[in-house]
Amino acid sequence: MEAPAVGQLNGRRQEPRTRRKNPNRAQARMGYTFSAGYGILLILFGLLPTLYAIFLAFTHEGAFAGLDNFVRVFNDYRFWPAVQHVAVYLVIWLTFQTIFVVLLALIVHAFGARWLSVSTRFVYYIPGALAGASSVMLWLFILDPSVSPVSGILRALGLDSFVETVSIENLPVIFTIIAFWTGAGGWIVIMYGALNNISQEVMEAARVDGAGTVKTAWHIQLPLMRKWISYMGIMTLAAGTQLFVEPRILSQASKGVVPGDYSLNQLAYLYAFKQNDFNGSAAISLILLVVALGLAAFFVFRGGLFERE
Amino acid sequence: MATQQRRFTRFARTIAVAVSAAALIALSACSGGGSGGGDDSELGFTPAEQVKDSPITVWVDASREPAIQAFQAKYPDIDVNVETYDGNASGSGSFQTKISLFDQAGEGWPDVVFSTQNNDASWASKETNGQQAFAAPVNKGWFDQDFLDGFTPGSLDPLTVDGTVYGLRNDLAQSVFWYDQSLFDQFGYQVPTTWEEYEQLSDKLAAEHPGYILGSVGDSFLGMLVNYWGAQAPVFQLDGNTFSSDVTAPNSQKMTELLDHMVANGTLTKDSVFSSDFVQKYQGKALGMPGPVWFIGALFQNPDSLNVPAGQIGASTPLHWDGEDIGTGNVGGGTWFASSHTKNLDAVKTLMEFVTSADEYQVDLAGGYPAYASAAEKWTAKQATGGYFVGDFEKTIVDAASQVWSGWGYPDFSAETAYSKIVLPALASGKTIESVAPEWQQEMENEAQVQGYTIAK
Numbered sequence: 160m161e162a163p164a165v166g167q168l169n170g171r172r173q174e175p176r177t178r179r180k181n182p183n184r185a186q187a188r189m190g191y192t193f194s195a196g197y198g199i200l201l202i203l204f205g206l207l208p209t210l211y212a213i214f215l216a217f218t219h220e221g222a223f224a225g226l227d228n229f230v231r232v233f234n235d236y237r238f239w240p241a242v243q244h245v246a247v248y249l250v251i252w253l254t255f256q257t258i259f260v261v262l263l264a265l266i267v268h269a270f271g272a273r274w275l276s277v278s279t280r281f282v283y284y285i286p287g288a289l290a291g292a293s294s295v296m297l298w299l300f301i302l303d304p305s306v307s308p309v310s311g312i313l314r315a316l317g318l319d320s321f322v323e324t325v326s327i328e329n330l331p332v333i334f335t336i337i338a339f340w341t342g343a344g345g346w347i348v349i350m351y352g353a354l355n356n357i358s359q360e361v362m363e364a365a366r367v368d369g370a371g372t373v374k375t376a377w378h379i380q381l382p383l384m385r386k387w388i389s390y391m392g393i394m395t396l397a398a399g400t401q402l403f404v405e406p407r408i409l410s411q412a413s414k415g416v417v418p419g420d421y422s423l424n425q426l427a428y429l430y431a432f433k434q435n436d437f438n439g440s441a442a443i444s445l446i447l448l449v450v451a452l453g454l455a456a457f458f459v460f461r462g463g464l465f466e467r468e
Numbered sequence: 469m470a471t472q473q474r475r476f477t478r479f480a481r482t483i484a485v486a487v488s489a490a491a492l493i494a495l496s497a498c499s500g501g502g503s504g505g506g507d508d509s510e511l512g513f514t515p516a517e518q519v520k521d522s523p524i525t526v527w528v529d530a531s532r533e534p535a536i537q538a539f540q541a542k543y544p545d546i547d548v549n550v551e552t553y554d555g556n557a558s559g560s561g562s563f564q565t566k567i568s569l570f571d572q573a574g575e576g577w578p579d580v581v582f583s584t585q586n587n588d589a590s591w592a593s594k595e596t597n598g599q600q601a602f603a604a605p606v607n608k609g610w611f612d613q614d615f616l617d618g619f620t621p622g623s624l625d626p627l628t629v630d631g632t633v634y635g636l637r638n639d640l641a642q643s644v645f646w647y648d649q650s651l652f653d654q655f656g657y658q659v660p661t662t663w664e665e666y667e668q669l670s671d672k673l674a675a676e677h678p679g680y681i682l683g684s685v686g687d688s689f690l691g692m693l694v695n696y697w698g699a700q701a702p703v704f705q706l707d708g709n710t711f712s713s714d715v716t717a718p719n720s721q722k723m724t725e726l727l728d729h730m731v732a733n734g735t736l737t738k739d740s741v742f743s744s745d746f747v748q749k750y751q752g753k754a755l756g757m758p759g760p761v762w763f764i765g766a767l768f769q770n771p772d773s774l775n776v777p778a779g780q781i782g783a784s785t786p787l788h789w790d791g792e793d794i795g796t797g798n799v800g801g802g803t804w805f806a807s808s809h810t811k812n813l814d815a816v817k818t819l820m821e822f823v824t825s826a827d828e829y830q831v832d833l834a835g836g837y838p839a840y841a842s843a844a845e846k847w848t849a850k851q852a853t854g855g856y857f858v859g860d861f862e863k864t865i866v867d868a869a870s871q872v873w874s875g876w877g878y879p880d881f882s883a884e885t886a887y888s889k890i891v892l893p894a895l896a897s898g899k900t901i902e903s904v905a906p907e908w909q910q911e912m913e914n915e916a917q918v919q920g921y922t923i924a925k
Contacts, residue, residue, distance in 0.1 A: 236914045305745040320739065322686075322896040411560055414688060415888030432565040433880075434919065435596050
């Protein structure tokens with residue numbers, strides 16, 4: 160229902176001073192102010208580059224080129240292997256991340272002792288404080304059996320040299336471990352918050368009905384965490400499709416054993432800066448955007464992210 | 469609700485108009501063209517408007533900083549901004565990336581750039597995105613021909629595109645055969661001079677002294693730039709815009725068989741010479757190895773590497789096939805590029821001449837073999853003092869400098885990437901080079917194709 164204006168309520172001409180104090184308007188203004196910074200940055204570094212990428216992807220030297228740039232990219236011998244690399248990594252990472260983040264959050268939440276819960280969350284969170292590139296640098300040492308503190312494990316797995324460790328078939332697992340190590344802690348804290356949000360009455364009712372820890376987690380906690388898990392899925396997908404820093408640093412460290420065209424983002428980078436083909440690069444970026452949006456939409460609808468309770 | 473709806477619609481419309489206007493501005497700004505390249509001057513390019521005594525910006529890697537410090541000590545009146553970057557090493561592509569962005573922006577180029585990649589002239593000599601080629605020609609009237617003639621013959625070949633030279637070589641990296649005289653004496657062996665003798669020696673060494681080695685295949689630069697280049701194998705050639713690779717040619721095939729054979733008998737290690745495993749396993753156990761001249765400081769006189777005592781190591785004639793002329797490989801050697809956009813041609817010329825030829829840097833400070841012949845002679849003589857090397861060290865490396873096989877190509881991409889991507893993982897997993905040779909050739913041809921080269925079949 161539409162709220163009547165203040166002036167209509169008292170039947171008198173509204174004074175400007177009183178209008179300025181209108182709580183709705185003031186709130187709206189404050190809302191716009193708070194979101195303006197984000198909005199401006201979104202326009203400058205999100206929407207405008209996207210529009211420019213669309214312009215570039217469908218043109219060549221300023222003239223409309225239809226789908227030529229996309230056809231060229233699809234026919235590139237590096238494109239489909241890169242798609243496969245990213246897809247395999249995403250499947251492994253997404254599965255691994257979802258299962259273990261939720262599991263660890265449930266375990267931490269189940270801790271009775273407060274100090275144990277707090278310190279565990281802190282320990283999980285710490286690796287996330289390392290920026291992406293520096294965490295990969297750290298992993299370079301861990302992955303090289305000649306200097307690694309866990310060289311025994313690597314050698315037991317049959318990995319006697321750095322070249323063997325970073326072989327292309329091992330990379331999805333390696334990137335998953337790196338990404339989980341640096342990113343899972345933050346998500347565990349978020350999931351922990353989501354678990355705290357579940358009403359005590361509901362949990363109490365489950366207990367009274369005889370549900371144990373596992374049954375409570377499966378039938379109560381997990382369904383109520385569905386939105387948060389979907390949200391994590393979307394963010395994980397967005398980050399995973401943009402795989403770049405990890406293979407790039409490993410490529411340089413391994414002197415090319417990890418190829419410089421491993422991921423789609425790397426390929427887009429090579430198009431732009433190695434081949435001076437910004438149109439092809441934009442075409443790859445658009446493909447990534449469409450795929451990521453499609454997958455995000457799947458998670459939004461399956462996870463009921465926008466449903467209101 | 470309706471009022472809120474209208475308010476929201478108004479707001480959304482305002483945002484949409486703002487976005488559209490900003491997009492149009494951005495697109496029109498992005499579509500602006502730069503000034504086209506041309507060579508309407510006596511220098512072979514169109515110079516920017518000159519600003520007398522303006523500062524020049526120089527990009528160097530950490531190893532080349534002493535060169536600029538020496539220059540500043542000698543020429544305090546020239547204002548130099550030094551920016552350290554990765555030297556474009558290990559396939560980072562940072563040099564090209566940054567220049568591409570400056571080309572897009574139409575400003576901001578550095579005046580002089582040092583790069584560790586010899587094939588940078590292939591792209592730096594081309595006009596991109598409507599901007600004049602970044603690298604300025606140096607042999608079209610800017611530098612004196614007498615000065616250019618002072619470089620070791622062939623050393624400017626990688627920087628020469630259609631007869632025009634687009635930069636000055638800092639150092640050379642010709643390969644020779646390094647040998648440990650004390651081990652040869654101890655085992656009673658003869659130093660090999662041909663690839664055939666090298667292979668025969670490997671069988672003898674494997675049988676009589678297992679654990680000792682004759683080199684490594686654990687790096688792409690050793691595999692490709694020492695072995696295949698030194699074997700004069702036509703696996704990486706360029707003729708105009710046509711690229712060719714033939715892993716089945718006789719010299720390619722012979723080198724593949726030799727390497728597979730020596731990996732199998734254990735005299736070629738799969739460890740990179742820069743890995744800590746290599747140092748642990750082979751300190752005192754490297755009988756000899758083909759390698760570039762910079763192995764002196766990187767391996768032999770390096771306390772963190774092989775750390776060979778004085779009076780043991782010697783350099784001998786580059787390995788070559790029996791009955792063929794000597795032709796050797798080349799593993800690096802940096803390059804100085806001058807920007808065609810500089811506003812201070814005089815300062816840039818002074819600096820380029822200094823860093824490539826002046827004794828204060830190339831003889832007194834430089835770690836590699838200078839490309840400038842007179843500096844190279846003095847540098848070599850300096851290395852020979854103190855009795856560290858045995859044999860005729862000076863003659864061998866000076867001769868090898870002009871024996872680099874000229875059949876190798878310098879296209880837009882590196883010879884090392886396909887070897888790293890295909891051959892090194894195969895070797896690590898126990899396969900032979902021969903088993904992946906067709907795949908390796910295909911990878912090189914694919915790389916050439918996406919860079920715009922025609923593939924010769």
